[in-house]
């Protein structure tokens with residue numbers, strides 16, 4: 593672990609900048625909240641308080657035990673690296689690009705596999721959308737998400753470079769959780785912007801499972817999941833949580849999965865509830881005017 597610490601110390605400056613950006617963002621959350629209350633745009637503060645509490649606990653966990661799991665998980669993969677990519681300007685640019693690409697697929701899989709959606713849904717379940725929504729991240733996601741970055745280590749990116757590249761991708765996304773910035777022209781088709789990300793948080797049918805990108809929205813255009821902002825976005829999930837209790841928000845989907853599994857008639861059905869999409873069910877639901885097609889997706893929940 594000493595070796596890891598020495599590596600991180602080399603980039604103490606970068607981590608300090610990230611810390612300053614984090615504090616500035618917390619100030620932005622507080623300022624926006626005060627402004628919304630002053631302008632009577634936010635009448636209830638329950639969702640905001642819940643987001644803030646979930647965010648503070650999450651930061652605490654990621655700075656300690658769960659963050660350590662993330663680092664150790666990737667560290668254990670380092671002996672199996674195929675290459676040794678040096679620290680150069682181009683390797684930093686490439687690392688951020690590859691981390692952003694990896695983030696796209698991690699995020700997409702988290703929406704498409706229900707057992708992973710169970711933790712990612714925490715970020716989506718608020719019916720409100722503002723800077724504080726960026727803080728609403730599952731308490732346990734870092735226990736799973738390191739697995740998606742093992743390929744970066746195996747290709748030859750250094751552990752520290754991989755983690756800093758991921759932090760850049762995540763920190764970038766703070767500012768896009770707002771309704772106060774409208775459309776930004778061509779930027780909305782290249783980068784993940786407030787407009788693109790509002791779509792991602794929408795539960796209108798045409799917005800479900802769209803715009804997974806972290807920094808670049810180009811990945812969505814390449815892989816067929818891009819949707820520009822059109823009609824007014826309705827935020828939240830298709831089956832509302834109806835609670836501001838942080839424990840309910842963090843773990844309710846696991847309870848719903850357990851109930852579905854307990855009601856399963858076959859092992860295949862139980863596995864379907866774990867590994868198929870969030871809205872999946874075994875019952876036949878033919879679309880009007882169409883013949884029954886057997887097992888099908890009922891629709892996603894994002």
Ligand SMILES: [Zn+2]
Pocket residue numbers: 699703712715716792894
């Ligand atoms: Zn999402």
